[in-house]
Amino acid sequence: MTYEQALNYLASLGKFGISLGLKRVENLLDRMGHPERSYKTIHITGTNGKGSATAMLTAVLTASGLKTGMYTSPHLIDYTERMAVDGRPVPPGAFAEAIDHTRRFVEEMIRAGGEQPTEFEVLTAAAFFYFAKAGVDYAVIEVGLGGLLDSTNVVVPELAMITNVTLEHTDRCGATIREIAVHKAGIIKAGVPVVTAAQGEALDVIRQACIDTASSLYVLDEDFYAEFAGMTVTSQDITVKTVYGDCGLFRINLLGHHQVKNAAIVVMAAMVLSRGEPRITVNAIRDGLAGAVWPGRFEIIPGNPVIVIDGAHNPDGAAALRRTLDDVFPGRPVVFLLGILRDKDVDGIIAALIREEDTVVVVPPLSERAAEPEEIAPKIKARQVEVSRSIAAGLEKAGELAHGNSVLCIAGSLYLAGEARKIVKKIK
Known part of the structure; x- marks a missing residue:
């Protein structure tokens, strides 16, 4: 074999x-x-x-x-x-x-x-x-x-x-x-x-x-x-x-x-x-x-913008990610690349992670269980919400929206984190 x-x-x-x-x-x-x-x-x-x-x-x-x-x-x-x-x-x-x-x-x-x-x-x-x-x-x-x-x-x-x-x-x-x-x-x-x-x-x-x-x-x-x-x-x-x-x-x-x-x-x-x-x-x-290292768990990739990859896929994980973002990057704008599986607590994850001042690009994780971005986007109350049909296109759009000292955070599913990490690492 x-x-x-x-x-x-x-x-x-x-x-x-x-x-x-x-x-x-x-x-x-x-x-x-x-x-x-x-x-x-x-x-x-x-x-x-x-x-x-x-x-x-x-x-x-x-x-x-x-x-x-x-x-x-x-x-x-x-x-x-x-x-x-x-x-x-x-x-x-x-x-x-x-x-x-x-x-x-x-x-x-x-x-x-x-x-x-x-x-x-x-x-x-x-x-x-x-x-x-x-x-x-x-x-x-x-x-x-x-x-x-x-x-x-x-x-x-x-x-x-x-x-x-x-x-x-x-x-x-x-x-x-x-x-x-x-x-x-x-x-x-x-x-x-x-x-x-x-x-x-x-x-x-x-x-x-x-x-x-x-x-x-x-x-x-x-x-x-x-x-x-x-x-x-x-x-x-x-x-x-x-x-x-x-x-x-x-x-x-x-x-x-x-x-x-x-x-x-x-x-x-x-x-x-x-x-x-x-x-x-x-x-x-x-x-x-x-x-000890553990990729995809508040993994920071330096650059402009700085990228954070975290596989937070439930409300408690999302809350921990939000708190850590606030602790490590206090006061900095956040642009999320967000993708969630449909069998997860979508509303709970969004409530714990997203704030009104954030910018969000919603994409489908690389999984048969991916929730449709068009179904998730209306649930998000943020300054700007965009939808992309692929992770690569979503990353490009999120990068364009991450102005100044913004942090680009990839979150919502390990299936998203893995594929986005592969793309980001190639870019970097």
Whole structure:
């Protein structure tokens, strides 16, 4: 299988859509000899911040001298981003090999009368195989959707992390915070420690799950604390204290007050892991956080105009983006290139992100689920609202509208962020 053939094979699985449940992936991994059991794992879920936390914890483990795999979704530009070792995406040839290896067992399943695995299930199994073949010590695994019935929930991790819980995927995980929290808390396994920044009803659900499974729980503002200590346009400083003592000052490249919480969760998680892994030290945590990057999350591309790319795709993410824009670029006009999927909370995203003084160009994200720009534009109450039928044309129009010291912000969907980032990087 070549890389292109691997992509075509995955595309052929798209017709099976999203189908939550563990039966198919368990069957597949059983036939593959359970590669996910050959290394230690950390499992991460949450409404927002799970990708950032995954990237930061991976960087910390790598800085500790541990060979570390990272599994994330979706990708911004290329499928190879979804599985990485020590921060380096899987080479295309190795990606194709992993998909081809997994395909053989999928075909064996089908011949035996088993149900066809979905694209995400095949990707997950292929990533587990790739990490096993690479000989990683740890793999940091980001949940795809929810937790309880997500394909990644076959792992029994050393530690589980739940960044936060707000409304999302209400069509699949429930219409209330409590119902969604049940899905997130579904990654909690017996005796496995849990670190979270969840609050309110969601925390109640997580706390009860930890009681039921005899799992230690570490909660932000109860067992560990973080304080913002300053920000520039390239980094911010935070201080963290944990039940294990004062960890001191840390510098992170990911901007925004929401990243203070995410980084604090990572510090606490690393401190818990350090009890059984002496290579994880406070200095290693500091080095890892200082080097961690996560493209498409308040990613600043200098120039005229300065460009900010952020995949904010729900109201809480949009609110965090707006606050960070105000903190990093106070008083500067903002021109948005906005694209949202139709199954997202369009009204909530717009209300959290857009102000009357803003300028907005609405485009369709690169997805079959894209909301039509002509349907979104009338909902936006801003100084100027334009519509473009393509991301490239929208970028050109937004650039023309970004006068003086304006900031051009690309937001609303990771599918938009990835394609726009590819175009911008070529231009720059």
